[in-house]
Amino acid sequence: MVCVMVMRNALLVWFLVFGMLCMGTILLSSASSELDSNNTMVNNNNKCIETERLALLDIKQGLADTYGSLSSWGSSKDDENCCQWSLLECDSDTGHVTHLHLSSLNDGDTNDASNISSSLLLLRNLQYLDLSYNGFDIPIPSFFGSLPNLVHLDLSGCHFQGAIPDELGNLSKLSFLDLSYNQLEGELVLSAAEVMSLRFLDLSHNLLFGEIPDSWKYFEDLIFLNLGNNNFSGRIPMSIRYLHSLNKLILRNNKLYGEFPESLRNCTELGFVDVGLNGLSGTVPAWIGKDLPQLYALVLKSNKFYGSLPDDLCYLSHLHFLDLSMNRLSGNVPQCFSRLIAMTNNGTGTTDHHNNRILSASSDRRNPYNRGCSKITRCRSNSGDVSYLDEALAGWKGKEREFRGNFASLNMIDLSSNKFTGEFPTGIARLLDLKGLNLSRNQFYGKVPVQIGRLFELEVLDLSSNNFSGDIPRSMTGLTFLAYLDLSSNNFSARIPLGGQLQAFNSSMYEGNPGLCGLPLTKRCPGDKTRVEVPPPSNGNEVDEDEILYERWLYISTALGFSTSFWGICVTLLVNRRWRHAYFLFLTNLKDQLYVFIIVHIARLKVRLQG
Template sequence: MGGETFFVFLLVLILLYMNLAFRSVTTTTSGFGDVKVMRCIDRERRALLDFKRGLVDDYGRLSSWGSTDKIDCCTWEGVHCSNRTGHVLILDLHGPSDDDPNHSQRLSGQNISSSLLELQHLSYLDLSFNNFRSSTFPEFISSLSRLRHLNLAMNGIYGMVPHQLGNLTNLRYLDLRGNHLNGTKLEWLSHIRHLRYLGMSGADLSKAVDWQQAINKLPLLTELQLVSCQLPQTTIPPSFDLLPTNSSSSMSLSVIGLSRNNLVSSSIYHWLFNLNASLVSIDLSENYLGGPIPDAFGYMHSLEDVELTVNSLDGGIPKSFGNLSRLHSLQLSHNNLNEQLPHILQNLMGAENSLEILNLEQNQISGSLPDFTKFSSLKELYLGGNTLNGSFPVSFGRISNLDFLDVSFNQISGPLPDISVFPLLRELYLSYNRLQGMLPKSIGQLSKLEIFDASSNSLEGIISEPHFSNLSNLKTLILSYNSVALAFSSDWTPPFQLNVIGFSNCSMGPHFPKWLRTQNNFSQLDISCIGISDTIPDWFWDLSPRLLFLNLSYNQISGIVPNLSLRLVYISVIDLSSNCFNGSIPSLPPNVMILNLSKNKFLGSISSLCGSHFFGGSLDLSDNLLSGELPDCWTNNAFLSILNLDNNYFSGKIPSSIGSLRFLKSLHLRNNNFVGELPSSLQECTELRVIDLSENKLTGKVPPWIGARLINLIVLSLRSNKFSGSILPVICHLDHIQILDLSRNNISGNLPRCFNNFTSLVQKNTLSGTIDFQLILYPRSTSVVLGSGYMDNALVQWKGQEWEFKKNLGRLKNIDLSSNKLVGRIPENIASLKGLLYFNLSRNHLTGTIIQRIGDMEMLECLDLSKNQLSGEIPTDFARLHFLSVLDLADNNLSGKIPSSTQLQSFNASSYAGNPDLCGLPLPKCQGDETAARVPAVTDHGIDNNFEENQDKLVTFGFYVSMVLGFILSFWAVFGTLLLKRSWQHAYFQFLNAIKDWIYVTTAVYAARLQRKLTNYM
């Protein structure tokens, strides 16, 4: 026992010695002789303090670092040490994410201090979601060889990803996403053989042609995130197998994120399907994948999540998808799938017990709504934006787990089913269909419902309190564009607090709805065109301080709008148009982006708007009683897109500061009293698409910079002003011009010979019906009401009258240069304007002939060349203008016979009046038409004066006898044969019937076509 006791005693001594030695290293003595234990190493403590000095910490996140009561650095925020050695092992200073309300509390700095090199025992470093704005990647991190976890995601780090990162052979987790990095080779990844997570999303890897090979050398990698990396396309063998194999070494990979990389099918499928048959999640969204969905996906039996949205895939779902018994989420929205919905579901039956999310919206899927009841786990169903038809099946209501349903933007008809059978339903989108009947009161039983949008259908009937009895969680309610009447008692208190309210074009008037007073949390309100003819109560303006979107347009609301600058602080969109508001323009909050006060009775100056910014938005004050000069303060509104001041009483010059509106797309100053020349600063507004300055008193020459600088113009109207000078050829640089109106000015000179350079007028194709501009894009998660756009308009001379075009403005192609002092000939190359619909050169001093190839302008519907000095004959080419419905050639010097064509004879005689030498239908017959054509004989001595007498001698008595006998014989030869031969009778009368039918059908078609065109353009 003695030996054993001695051994134990010796072991105790050794342990005591080691403890004393350790304490001597980790303790210091105070000046008063007290001893305080410190866990951290002093040099590492100093390194952390050096690191802190290079940071900006406005919110005191690192206030514990270096404080007198926390000398031990192991107790500092984000620092963790070894309990055995005291070395810093973990430094976790990740900031709040983007969706965190405290996201502004991030650390920042110019660089990540290299003082962290002292932390040689560091195994975990997380500085993600901060803002270091480093100009280069902190290469010193490559020397922290013990790192197992490195996260620098979502910082402002720039530069090349250093290949020295390959020295970190112990790394298991590497996240560099969300920076401004680039790399030419990824070969260094092959040295980090233990890597399990790799995130480099946002890095520029367009030159990293070895990225696939590098990934293949990471046998333990389970998740790969390379989103938005501009990955290069790889060379694919001439033929390859699109079925998964087990040949790859990366058998652990289960999650792949490769969205937004411009990948094409051939470059990615070959690598993907030979990578790992055990993939669980694949995200290839927002690429250029085309063609059908490969069968190979269906042989990856472990797949749970497939994301292929925003590609160009067509066809349907492969039958092999029936093998995916674990499929949880299938996202295929925004493609070109065109299979019938019942067939798609049939091919997914293998996932009937697992599928929870099915997203097929924004495709071309057709068919009726099938029986979904077999998919017992289905929770979210996205079918919006397809061509589905039919009505809701009776069995549809048996999907008891459904909490999200979107069938909007389809052609579904019939009544709404009893939706109370969806007890878990949270969001329901039914808008833009053909649903009929009444809204069932059973909707009031959906106690979990948060969003309900049934806008733009044909619902009818009365909606009252029982419809909303138990909807205490409702946040969004949109019933706009239905024929429903909302009838609530004056003292009704809804069970909900709405965030989005949309009742546009319903019936809710004539009084202002009092129940709105109970809603004090809404951010979006649209009660336009609901029949209110009341004054707006003062309490309304203080109701919801969170209000962002307000639309009260198309009512008969009267009263004065108060000062809103302090009441609606956050509002972005205000539309009070088409009401009876009066008084002066109110002061507005600085955040307003869209303001529409048009068609009211506002009066006075608009100087109160000088403090507003209208960032990216529009200002429409047209059709009011506003007056005075425009304030010269437009530099404050540099981001304004739309400015419409039409039909007011503004005067003075157009201020030069309007040229600071560099993002302006539409400028309307029509029908005011502006004078002077156009400010040259306007040429800086190079984004302009529409300019309407008509009906003012503007003077000077048409500025040449319009053609040289404003090359994006679609509409240019300077009509009814006092512009002078000539039309310079530089105007022909307006490739996109569709409406050019310089009429009713004092413009002189010749027509430019370059009109054939108007590309849009040469082409027959047109824009969509409208010319509109998207101003604000709101995601659907925040609203279905918002998404404000501006549909432009123009006052156009059309078929003898002025019309304001809006819905069909984009289809017009007009040139109107009438009522000026133009001289010279009409250039022949104007015939190249094959897409032109309206051409007016009337009331000028043009000479010469009408262009001979006028038939090339085959789309022409209106042509006015009246009141000029044109001469010569009317070209026979007019017969090719099949759509011509308005023609005026009056008051010229035209001569000769009007060419014989159904088109020209269909116009009234007034179209040709004032041309004394013009004849032929519809004018009186030409003199030569009354007798046979008489051509005088020409002899060696000149014209034979006895020509008429000699001609008369040819018509003798024998001539008349021969003519009568010939007629009788010819008549009975044909008619007698018809009497004797029955088969010829039948064929002859069939021929007559065919002629009659052809005349009738042709007349009906042309009449219908003319009527349709008149309707469309009005």
């Protein structure tokens, strides 16, 4: 009877707490909505400047508005207050236009090209200008350099041509510049007169050529630098060592040569480095492991690196993505790869690496245009800051794919197309959160360890074109997430284990192994019957039987601990009258306090909302 009363009172207390939380959440949401509504009304009631209103109408005339996004920009009496127009913001005190969000007004078709009116210069207080993904098909207007208060300029994906105008160097307050996905050409020129407050610079996917300028000491605040997919040549400049705040460096797909620059060891905040698809050479520097401790993505693919991998790479405890494919690396893979703890379920596998926020010029934190992601990699947080998703080319499921997203969810190692030797690197088999592993086109030999069956998160496994031999481990039938498997061109033998995903793959994924037999190959194994019974997939028992024993005793000890504690409390309250009375008195007082707390706070919130 005592235990029943204990449970009844405990449930009553929990229901009261839950009800209080729900009621508080509803009332706070209501209050927040009212405040948002009031703030919006205040912002919309601002009267815009007449000269700026006329300038906006002139700007509208030059833009191809395919989707009618600027329909609220009118010249009638009802539309006199331009601060109420869509896709722009005004200063709440002065009424000056400060933000223009004019991205994707059309489908980018240059047959219906837009034009940029010089009336833009009348918006002297403009801080934020986004014209991305509109079809202009003209050079970048030089008068952009005459907007003195501009902090954010996004001209990506606009079909701009010609050289980058020198006048952009006059924008002394500019912190964000995106000129990517255009057809800009010529050499990149940077000097002390250029913008020194930049934190974000993206010039990728253009036709820029020549050497990368060696004047980065004037850009010490830079956090994001993307010069990828151009025609830059020469060596990576030494002055890059001045970029102490740099978090992401992308130089992919150029014509760079020389060794991996030692000057990067000064950039200790680097988290993402992609210098793939170039002509860099030399050995992989050992200092990367200790001097770049924040590194979570390292892409050196398709270069001319040679030699063995240094053990110091194992110090990269935050690493989620390692791509060393298509080089000339050799020797054994370090066994200490098991220390890459970000790719284990005890590591930091859920870390969000979008901590390199780029400060936006947005003053309205509830602005709807500051939410969501663009067609490429841009995202905006609820705070109004701008962040860019990671992007890299990755060999995934047998094809080269461009991955965009949080690399904490990728967890991939690609060592393919090198000259690595030795047995299967057992350290990798301990990375329990690994989702992609590519060891193809190397010189590995020996048996694949049974521990590979513990990589339950594995989605892609490519061991093709090596010298692996022996049986295919039956533990692999437990890899239920496996979507791509290639074991072709090895020396595997015996029957392909039955069960799980292994029979679902095309037979070509097993070809080139003369000793293999069984489904999905047409070659039968000795003693096969007409109908083959497929056993259920492995649950990993053969991987480590100690784990099963551990789990069994874990459940037993949990049950014993719970029952001992529960009945110990009940018996104590039943035997000891003083404790029983004190316990029920405590619950009664707690219930009364919660009731009073809820009533008082509800009354206060009602008064606050009505006031």
